[in-house]
Amino acid sequence: MNMAKAVSNTEEDLSYHSLRFERKFIFEGMLLEDILANVVLCNPFCFKEIFHRRTVNNIYFDDQNMSFYRQNVAGDANREKYRLRWYGDNFTQVSNPTFEIKKKYGETGDKYSYKLKGASFDLKETKALGAQDIIEAQLLAEENLTLYNNLRQLEPALYNTYERRYFLSHCERFRITLDYNMGFYNTKADAFLNTNVKADDIVLELKYERAHDDESRDLTQYFPVRLSKNSKYVRGIDLFNR
Numbered sequence: 001m002n003m004a005k006a007v008s009n010t011e012e013d014l015s016y017h018s019l020r021f022e023r024k025f026i027f028e029g030m031l032l033e034d035i036l037a038n039v040v041l042c043n044p045f046c047f048k049e050i051f052h053r054r055t056v057n058n059i060y061f062d063d064q065n066m067s068f069y070r071q072n073v074a075g076d077a078n079r080e081k082y083r084l085r086w087y088g089d090n091f092t093q094v095s096n097p098t099f100e101i102k103k104k105y106g107e108t109g110d111k112y113s114y115k116l117k118g119a120s121f122d123l124k125e126t127k128a129l130g131a132q133d134i135i136e137a138q139l140l141a142e143e144n145l146t147l148y149n150n151l152r153q154l155e156p157a158l159y160n161t162y163e164r165r166y167f168l169s170h171c172e173r174f175r176i177t178l179d180y181n182m183g184f185y186n187t188k189a190d191a192f193l194n195t196n197v198k199a200d201d202i203v204l205e206l207k208y209e210r211a212h213d214d215e216s217r218d219l220t221q222y223f224p225v226r227l228s229k230n231s232k233y234v235r236g237i238d239l240f241n242r
Helices: 032-040 067-074 123-141 145-152 210-220 232-239
Strands: 004-006 020-027 054-062 078-087 093-095 098-105 108-115 120-122 155-168 175-185 197-199 202-209
Touching: 020 210, 032 175, 032 202, 054 067, 054 123, 054 232, 067 078, 067 232, 078 093, 093 123, 098 145, 120 123, 123 145, 123 155, 155 232, 175 232, 197 232, 202 210
Parallel strands: 004 108
Antiparallel strands: 020 108, 020 202, 054 078, 054 155, 078 098, 093 120, 098 108, 155 175, 175 197, 175 202
């Protein structure tokens, strides 16, 4: 089932109803090749790689009070996250990005995606605020008023980039992604490329529908690390404010 549903210009279309688990496991001091060989590919659920490696890039948005950040740190059961996502090894080149709203309901969550077809710009020229102006203009032109009005209340809070690989179990009920080579940039800095902070750990994320939660325990018992609370957004903000 495709969990990403289009965000349109009506409040009714922003109802969240297809929830799934996203369990995160953090590996420190281990090589990617070792995690692949000894954790993912040898799991009894027989995972296989289903997509090519790609670089994921994000701009996270928050309000002036950093409400989304504070919700996450406080562990609020119901919380949101707004981000612009695009793919490509050249981080500053944004092409056909997708605006995403992620929402958590306790331990489960859902995601809405809105594709900004044809949008293209260079962050070195536009910077974060210029990028937001471009996004808002396109949303307004496409009459996506709900997302336009929501975004108008926010501002860019963090750049993030990492490499990702994708795996699917033989039963096709469980997905694993591996995120590595993570980097964070400060959107407030004019020369933001000079603010890059790297993270050496690797994040394994296990994704599945609610109906398979009990079965997931049979799968995760073979993971050598415990379930962890991990938010790239929170982590990045903390890096620039410690």
